[in-house]
Amino acid sequence: MEKLQIIAAVILIASLLFIINMIRKRTLELKYALAWILVLVVVLIVDLVPAILNVISYGFGIATPVNTLFLLAFCFSIVLIFILTVTVSRLSDRIRQLSQAVALNEARIEELERAVKAAEWRK
Amino acid sequence: MEQSIKSLVIIPAYNEEKSIDRVVEDIRNNAPDFDFVVVNDCSRDQTLQVCRIKGYPVLNLPVNLGIGGAVQTGYRYAQKNGYDVAVQFDGDGQHDAGYLRRMRDKLMAENLDMVIGSRFLEKEGFQSSGIRRFGIRYFTRLIRMLTGTVITDPTSGMRMAGKRVIAEFAGSYPKDYPEPESVVHILRQGCIVDEVPVRMRERMEGVSSISPGRSVYYMIKVTLAILMEMLRK
Structure with a gap:
């Protein structure tokens, strides 16, 4: 795994914890935070398994992932x-x-x- | 029969401390059989205090809603209190209470749903600036094209509503620059609208809500709002 991937993963997980903490303290409503949690999880998956991006790019016909x-x-x-x-x-x-x-x-x-x-x- | 018609004057007021007294006096002198209520749209001046000291009935909005939200509050009040007739009457002294009875006579005699006080039927009194008259004529044409009804003064803020329109406006009313849009709305509902000639004065205090810079926005917004109204049931 590359260094950049690890840094990205750390930032993503920190963001996720930050959002979860805000929901816990009720500063953020779960209903509105759901989209953000979803996107963070998706980006995290893509970060850990970049091959997914290649597959999608190929499917869409996009040259650069x-x-x-x-x-x-x-x-x-x-x-x-x-x-x-x-x-x-x-x-x-x-x-x-x-x-x-x-x-x-x-x-x-x-x-x-x-x-x-x-x-x-x-x- | 005249006495049995419960009538309300809705006076939307935003920063009208200097003119509100004159407006109320005008109504008391020239339309004494009309009740009135001031809708204070969260004025930053002493409008509320003036009303409280003089004992005028006030609907005091806790946040500024703009002209549409303020006027609608008045229509809700009219509906809640079982008024037969409700008329919008600007708090800045532009309108003349001497016409209110004539408007109501027409509303009742011809069984109309709304009567608009028009500056342009007899072209007397303050006629607004040339560029504004041009804009108003444009809306008259647009409304005639879309609904077949001629409204010579669709931007007039002096409008009297019967029970049906009171209920309609209490339920839904546009937020900003509401006049032309709401006329189209009730015409589409099958309401019958006519006009009486009135004179209006140039405002005594305060400034128009439509500054020159905003007039382009006004034209586009109201045109779209009218077209949207045509898409509704």
């Missing part, structure tokens, strides 16, 4: 960014609904407070 790596990394990034955009849209819609509910409830509370005060005053 490293280009396969770039292609896959690029596709993964685009998909992930798109998923994040969808998530942001959903979150902003939820924030809007929550804020509106807060405003409406606050007004309702004030109205009820006034009614209670008026009732007490009459007693």
Whole structure:
């Protein structure tokens, strides 16, 4: 095994532990971290068994195996960014609904407070 | 019969501490049988404090939602409280409450779903700048082409809705630059929309939400939003 492969493996495993620790501390939600864990594991496998890359490259008709790596990394990034955009849209819609509910409830509370005060005053 | 129509004026306000009093006075004097509610869209000035001191009913948004989210809060309030009629009325003093009754008379008499206050039917009062009028005419043509209905002032923020449109807007309303898009939405739902001529004033305080730099973005965004609306059921 080459030196570079070992360094890469160490970095990958450290990243994996870092992510797992963040999930453990609940700073990262498992649901959103899943994609990252998956990609780290896949890259780790490719790092340990580079022959996989050659097989895929041959299948796709890509001359240089490293280009396969770039292609896959690029596709993964685009998909992930798109998923994040969808998530942001959903979150902003939820924030809007929550804020509106807060405003409406606050007004309702004030109205009820006034009614209670008026009732007490009459007693 | 007039008294039995529960009517609400929705006043979206973002940093309108200087004009909100005048707007409320205008409504109290010229449309006294309308209830009103100020939607404070997380203003950074004293808008909320002014309303609290004067005892105006306020819907206070905890985060800034922009004009669409603010107006929709008003429609939700109208729906929750069983209003028959709800009208958007800008908090910056552009609109004239003297027209509200006329708008409601038309809405009721002709059994319409929405009445828009249009600056361009009689071309009186503040007419907006030339470049904006050009943009507005473009939207009028686009909407006529797509829906067959002529709306001379599709960007007007002075719009009165009946029960059906209140429910529709409470359920879904565009977030930014909502006026032309939401008109197309309700036209597509089979609602009947007409206009009455109104005069508008040049804003007294504050700045338009559509700066020159953003107008290109505005045109593209609203055009796409209208086309998207055509793809919906």
